[in-house]
Amino acid sequence: MRRHWRFAVVLLVQAAILAAMAGRHAAARAWGTAITLRTAPVDPYDILSGYHLVLTYEVENAPDALLPRGLARGDRLWLLVRRAEPAWELEAVARERPGETPDRVALPARWDPWRRAAIEGADRVYIPETERSRAEKLFRDAGGRGLVDLRVGDDGTIAVLRLRVGGASFGD
Amino acid sequence: MDLFDLGGRAFRARLRKELPGWRVDGLVSDAGAADLARRYHLDEEGVSAAAAAIYTLGALLIGGGVISFVAWNWDRLGRAAKLSILLAALLAAHGTGYWMWRVRGRLPKLGHALTLLGTIIFGASIGLVAQMFHITPTAGTGYGLWAIGAGVAAWALGSVPNGVLAAVLAAIWGCARVSETQSLYVAVPYAVAVPFLPLAWRLRSRLLFLATALSTLVAMTWAATAEAEEAIAFAAAPAAGAALLLGFSCWAREGTPAAHFGRVSNLTGLLVLAPLLFLCSFEDVAGEASWTELSDAPWTWSGFAVPAVALAVALLVGARRALLDRPATLCAALGVPLVALALLPARPDVTGALAANVVLAAIVIAAVTSAVRTLERAPFWAGSVLGVTVILSRFAEFDTELWLKAIVFLACGMSVIWFGVVFERRRRVAREVGSA
Numbered sequence: 001m002r003r004h005w006r007f008a009v010v011l012l013v014q015a016a017i018l019a020a021m022a023g024r025h026a027a028a029r030a031w032g033t034a035i036t037l038r039t040a041p042v043d044p045y046d047i048l049s050g051y052h053l054v055l056t057y058e059v060e061n062a063p064d065a066l067l068p069r070g071l072a073r074g075d076r077l078w079l080l081v082r083r084a085e086p087a088w089e090l091e092a093v094a095r096e097r098p099g100e101t102p103d104r105v106a107l108p109a110r111w112d113p114w115r116r117a118a119i120e121g122a123d124r125v126y127i128p129e130t131e132r133s134r135a136e137k138l139f140r141d142a143g144g145r146g147l148v149d150l151r152v153g154d155d156g157t158i159a160v161l162r163l164r165v166g167g168a169s170f171g172d
Numbered sequence: 173m174d175l176f177d178l179g180g181r182a183f184r185a186r187l188r189k190e191l192p193g194w195r196v197d198g199l200v201s202d203a204g205a206a207d208l209a210r211r212y213h214l215d216e217e218g219v220s221a222a223a224a225a226i227y228t229l230g231a232l233l234i235g236g237g238v239i240s241f242v243a244w245n246w247d248r249l250g251r252a253a254k255l256s257i258l259l260a261a262l263l264a265a266h267g268t269g270y271w272m273w274r275v276r277g278r279l280p281k282l283g284h285a286l287t288l289l290g291t292i293i294f295g296a297s298i299g300l301v302a303q304m305f306h307i308t309p310t311a312g313t314g315y316g317l318w319a320i321g322a323g324v325a326a327w328a329l330g331s332v333p334n335g336v337l338a339a340v341l342a343a344i345w346g347c348a349r350v351s352e353t354q355s356l357y358v359a360v361p362y363a364v365a366v367p368f369l370p371l372a373w374r375l376r377s378r379l380l381f382l383a384t385a386l387s388t389l390v391a392m393t394w395a396a397t398a399e400a401e402e403a404i405a406f407a408a409a410p411a412a413g414a415a416l417l418l419g420f421s422c423w424a425r426e427g428t429p430a431a432h433f434g435r436v437s438n439l440t441g442l443l444v445l446a447p448l449l450f451l452c453s454f455e456d457v458a459g460e461a462s463w464t465e466l467s468d469a470p471w472t473w474s475g476f477a478v479p480a481v482a483l484a485v486a487l488l489v490g491a492r493r494a495l496l497d498r499p500a501t502l503c504a505a506l507g508v509p510l511v512a513l514a515l516l517p518a519r520p521d522v523t524g525a526l527a528a529n530v531v532l533a534a535i536v537i538a539a540v541t542s543a544v545r546t547l548e549r550a551p552f553w554a555g556s557v558l559g560v561t562v563i564l565s566r567f568a569e570f571d572t573e574l575w576l577k578a579i580v581f582l583a584c585g586m587s588v589i590w591f592g593v594v595f596e597r598r599r600r601v602a603r604e605v606g607s608a
Contacts, residue, residue: 006328007270010287014262014294014321018301021317022255025305052303074354121310126303160306171306 028159032151033105038087039148039163052126053135053163053170055148059090060109062117066093075111079119080104087147093117097156108156122150122158125171138166188214227285228333235292251304258297266290270329288333291322295341312348315341323367332375336383339368343387347394357399358475361392361413373429378436385440389413392480396473403461404515407448409473411508412480414448417441418501419487422494438501445504446535446558449528452511453562454569458524463516499538500551507531532562540591547599556591560584 038058059079068077077095081088083103092098097106109117125148127135139146146165152158163170191208194200200208208214238261249257269286272279295318302309319341326335346360365388372380389410396409421438424430452458488495488505495502507530514527539555542548563584567577 004270004275007266007274009328010290010325011263011266013324014291015259017317017321018255018259018294018297021298021301021307022305025307029305052306121308122306123308125306 024153024155024157025159028151028153028157029161032153032157032159033102034149034151034161035081035083035088035105036086037081037148037150039146051129051132052124055123055125055160055163056115057119057122057148058087059107060115060117060119062090062093066090067117068093068095071111073111073113077109077111077117079107079109079117081107105152106156107152107158119158120156122148122160125160125163127163127170131170134168135165135170138168142166184212184214187212224281224284227282228288231285231289231292231333235289235296238293238296241296254300254304255297258293258300262290262293262297265293274329284331284333287325287329287331288337291325291334291337294318294321310352312345312352315348316345319345326368326371330375332377332380335368335371335375335377335380339364339380339384339387342367343391346391350395350398354398357395357470357472360395361388361476364388364391372433376432378433381433382436382440385413385417385437389444392473392476396477399470399473402465403457404463404465405473407452407461408512409477410444411448411512412477412484414441414444415484415505415508416480416487418445418505419484419491422491422498422501422505423487425491425494438498442500442504445508446532449507449511449532449535450558450562450565452515452528453525453532453565455522455525458515458528459521461515461524462521499542500535500555503531503534503538507534529562529566532558536562544595544598547595547602549595549599552595553592556588560588 039055059081062079071077075095077093078097079090080092080094080098080100081104082091088105091104098104100106107122108120110120112118142165146163148163149161150158151161160171162172187208191200191205191214195202195205238258265286269283269288269290272283272286274280274283276283298314298318301307302314319338322334322338322341325331326338342364346356346364349356350360365384368380368384368387372378372384392409392413393406396405399405417437418441420430421434421441424432424434424437426434452461495505507527511524511527511531515524517523536555536559539551540559543550543552543555563580567580
């Protein structure tokens with residue numbers, strides 16, 4: 001067995017990478033705070049991971065009055081959203097992570113001149129290829145608007161649970 | 173032996189076939205035959221390279237099928253089932269491959285290819301996990317993780333195909349990382365080169381050396397261009413890397429371990445430099461590539477370009493005698509700094525384009541004349557094609573009378589045919605004299 005340790009290292013490292021990738025998001029899905037955001041998706045095709053929708057969120061389009069001064073591309077931001085129906089709403093934008101309560105959750109973001117306060121790690125939802133046509137029709141009928149259910153972990157990891165549009169749900 | 177000489181494989185195959193007969197006929201002694209076998213690495217398995225290539229191609233195709241299957245995003249299976257299937261496939265491919273290659277040893281090349289398939293399935297699994305959890309792969313992270321997994325397989329198993337895959341993936345990661353984060357301009361080329369060049373040395377693999385060198389050059393070019401956003405950065409960064417390759421090839425003297433990589437280093441350096449010089453030979457391109465365009469641009473990319481040039485100069489100075497035996501390399505080594513200097517004036521100065529044309533002409537003449545002396549086919553034809561391409565490009569670039577263009581085209585065509593016939597005849601005569 002000793003002479004096969006190199007083979008074991010290959011398997012362990014590759015399995016550990018997959019486990020680490022899945023672990024943070026699985027934890028956020030299991031124990032994170034559940035929130036809902038309003039979105040307007042578009043639809044590219046990713047050769048590695050199949051069909052997915054790119055998500056942008058209303059809260060990313062923060063008004064200038066809420067933004068810190070002197071923002072440069074790539075700057076870290078935190079979006080503080082508060083509970084509302086049907087979707088949570090933006091309350092504040094800060095450079096440091098603000099305090100949170102059960103009704104107020106901070107989302108990590110990066111400043112992008114085009115997307116403005118782009119939320120990190122939550123901008124795509126994968127849907128089965130067989131549902132592609134149906135999803136496209138529902139988005140068209142809904143004016144390109146939908147709701148995204150997410151969970152936010154203690155470390156700021158965001159897990160996208162599902163996209164809801166026109167009474168249907170995708171990505172569960 | 174000069175820049176364009178890939179050589180070796182066909183000669184070694186012929187020598188391997190002839191040598192036993194020479195020993196029987198008493199043309200070479202047993203000791204002499206052993207020396208020849210050692211000198212030309214006749215014990216290396218060149219013949220079965222085709223089988224390895226076919227197995228590797230098969231593994232790549234199967235891997236492509238697995239990735240497409242994952243990308244199909246089949247929805248009837250649950251997350252755990254999908255992941256279990258891929259993990260089982262990964263384990264099966266690696267396990268079977270390792271058993272065939274390292275444990276049983278009966279089908280080592282097929283086993284080796286299966287370990288490559290295992291690493292490709294690992295990459296597909298990264299895609300699936302991203303799909304399962306709706307993870308956004310920021311800044312090429314997926315490719316970076318895949319490169320780590322492939323790199324570990326390459327180092328641990330001593331696998332060239334895994335190493336080549338890892339080097340290419342590392343370059344893709346680096347380019348994506350630089351583009352998306354607008355940072356790490358200096359670090360990315362080192363991150364591509366440092367893990368894999370020592371492995372190429374350890375495995376004595378020219379293929380891995382070539383893949384790493386090209387991946388690093390791509391990363392250098394991408395990083396410099398992304399930071400400076402000017403044509404001169406696009407030209408200077410790969411030129412620095414190519415100069416280092418040429419310097420290394422001259423420094424790697426025959427009989428030393430480094431000489432194993434001398435030819436591939438030389439060839440790669442020239443194949444990168446020649447197109448860059450060719451681009452600069454156009455007046456408009458050379459004007460765009462003036463150093464003055466960089467005046468306000470960031471220069472952190474010099475963190476890899478300057479050390480590469482400094483090391484290249486040191487190696488070339490250390491190997492100045494070897495340079496005299498390689499006239500085309502000598503022309504390139506002297507010509508590149510000349511072109512770099514000529515690109516100092518601002519537009520619309522034509523000095524840069526003029527210098528590039530002069531250097532290209534010198535390389536062509538050096539390659540062809542040295543080929544006529546040594547009767548090597550590759551430098552002769554490569555130099556001829558380069559020379560004709562430059563001449564025709566000048567006529568396409570400038571508006572001249574059609575009759576003049578017609579004469580030049582005819583002259584080029586007839587010259588190539590004439591010199592080609594003469595060269596091939598000289599080769600045949602030399603071969604007949606040698607066999608007599």
